[in-house]
Amino acid sequence: MFAPVYLDHNATTAADPAVVEAMLPFLTGLCGNASSRHEYGRAARRAIDEARSKVAAAVGAHASEVVFTSGGSEANNLLIKGAAACLKPGLLAVSAIEHPCVIRPAEQLRKRGWALHKLAVDAAGRVDAADYQALIGERPRIVSVMLANNETGVVQDITSLAAQARAVGAWFHSDAVQAVGKIPVDFRQLNAAGVNALSLSAHKIGGPKGAAALVLDKRLDIEPIIAGGGHERGLRSGTENVAAIVGFGVACELAAARLAEVAPRLLALRERLEGGLFSLGATLFGQAAERLPNTLYFAFPDLDGETLVGHLDRAGYAVASGSACSSANPEPSHVLRAMGVETELARGAVRVSLGAANSAAEVDSFLATLRATALSLQRLTAMAV
């Protein structure tokens, strides 16, 4: 049987066997409602508390700073809308390359009287220093810049950006969904620099879908976006998803424990892949910037990305043409557009995101398949024009 090779770990990951094992007792049979006072409820509550400590420990936070949500999208919505609801409308800034679940909520705030500044990025995908300076001069109240981008993998200099924001009294949030498990993330350190909140998501790091967290500095007041019952210190109501939260805790623990070993391995694989892509004549995006060790975003001039990934899928390689999260979106990536990449080239974008289980052999065979596919497609296109 032919087993496809999964190279789309930034879209989602399989749950780690240890994660599934930890979840099973809460997923099968009776798991109480954590709000119930009887033993079944208290057991569920203890499991959640333990998971909260694990998530906190993995990102250098305190357990009381962790608010569980149903996903990274919800965590981002909660922070942006929730923080804005506690402030007088003013200026809000997000980078132009944020995930839609940061950009869209930010755009919604315009209806509530907020002004939105979308921060420009340079050609390498880093927040543009001059634009950031200009923003700081306008004294924003909330700034959100992602730690690492889901498409390019570009890592921002969050410490410096946050410090500047703090100097003018702005709250600073960073979407760390793609960073955890791939680069070190330490909330204490970031918090000292001026970062007040981080978003995390379990399914990107070997945890289950359905659990995520907002890590929140207690000085930052936010209003809940889901009301009813007052769970999660009143910040997120709804019966806790015990099994997924338990899985998230274990996934965080594993991600932190394995980082030192996994990151260099991912980087070696990525470099191997990069070398091959160069020799095939691909353009690499974000190459001049610091990037996640697992992410590679490239395009061949004249080759449509959708078509290419379709062929690769049939050949047994699962990669992405843009961000999986913005489904059914024929527009070229907003990230590449913000980086000033020409529309034609952006249409060719293909993202490979590696996981700890990928091997050098898989990278090599992927490169061979890519070469063959690209060549045959180029021949076809050449005939067509």
Place this chain on the structure above:
Amino acid sequence: MKIHVTLARLARKTRASPKEDEGVATGMVGAPACGDVMKLQIKVGKGGVIEDAKFKTYGCGSAIASSSLVTEWVKGKTVEQALDIKNTQIAEELALPPVKIHCSILAEDAIKAAVADYKKKHVDQAAG
């Protein structure tokens, strides 16, 4: 959980009121609307010594434990000595959490009420 064990043991020993008779005084404190009512009865003998004490309590486990504990403590004491029992001692003995401190206060009040009832009857008798 320590409280529950204490409660069960004490409750078994001290349950049921002695019938009103010579030298029996009753103190009833609390209100159903507040969630606790305590009734403490003391039987006072020669020289004002409390010979026996019984309680009935409508309330949470801590309230039952507090009232049960004071019935143990007041026995053998004079009514004046009984008045020295403070809620803080009760709370400490039962390791009551902060939200349950009112139970120990109520138990202290029950002693005061029972003693007051005793004194009232005693004075009435002396006067008569």
Place this chain on the structure above:
Amino acid sequence: MLKLPIYLDYSATTPVDPRVADKMIPYLVEKFGNPASRSHAFGWETEAAVEEAREEVAKLVNADAKEIVWTSGATESNNLALKGAAQFYAGKGKHLVTVKTEHKAVLDTCRDLERLGFEVTYLDVQDNGLIDLEAFKAVLRPDTIVVSVMMVNNEIGVIQPIAEIGEICRAKGIIFHVDAAQATGKVVIDLATLKVDLMSFSAHKTYGPKGIGALYVRRKPRVRLTAQMHGGGHERGFRSGTLATHQIVGMGEAFRLARLEMGAENERIRMLRDRLYKGLSDIDEVYVNGDMEQRVPHNLNISFAYVEGESLLMAVKDLAVSSGSACTSASLEPSYVLRALGREDELAHSSIRFTLGRFTTEEEVDYAVKLLHEKISRLRELSPLWEMVQEGVDLSTVQWAAH
């Protein structure tokens, strides 16, 4: 051997049916793709599973799969329905109507809406827990845009007259939302005939997993909502966020089983509940909260006079039951639902909610009956109030020492 404590709290949450768990687990491990991934088979496989589950949820309530929007649970569904409809139709009016005995997820959402400038009428219920349709009609105003009434109450299990309310709302062009979190698998829901515009569901009350729910959004006549969770535009823009495939598959299977088995299951549960009721009704001074006819067979909410709540719960700790709804039971004040039945003036009683379900046995019910007989008589022996009542004192005439 009985496993203690005996679980009689199926309205707080249900165990995941083993058949449901079996279907879910492969979607954590082998079939882990993101259903939004359009570029490879990992994504298509899970997308197909999500759509199959959507069909199953729709089938249980006789709706179209396109009318089902996934959420993280009924709490989120209620928030989305009420905030989404109120905001979308704000141009037509600012008034909403709900009921005092609704779940906190509805009541707290209404409070949020009040802060945003909407007006909400919280309708009283009759002493049987049901709303009075005449009283309901009387509070409707020309600027009423949304009505929210739950189908089955989580504490007392009563079934509100949803069909009648629906007719009234439809005639007046008012959006009608129904919280059906406690109704699925317990009462027949036919959205082809009910004039309901929005309906909230939760998987974990119907033998599915926690953390997944759905909102039914009627297409004919079309109901519009302002989205509350923004991002990648999942769920046709109604609710952004990566879909939790294994949970969705679990909800689909749970609702499929409910559709196939609810008829027989409810009869079995009704028999057990009636056995419990009969067993407890020979204790003195007990009474049932909520209408006994318009009620799901799973629920028995019963008050024991002259016994204090916390000591009662402690005395019956071999039973996993609830004194209020799970969400509010952190505090032990009498539940707002029971207070709404007009029971607050009654002196000194406490209530237990027994909710039975798929895995409840006759043996468990008998154990509960025996235990309660013992414990209630013990606590009453200890109760000065019970003593006074036995002596013929009318407690309402007593001057209590205030403290």
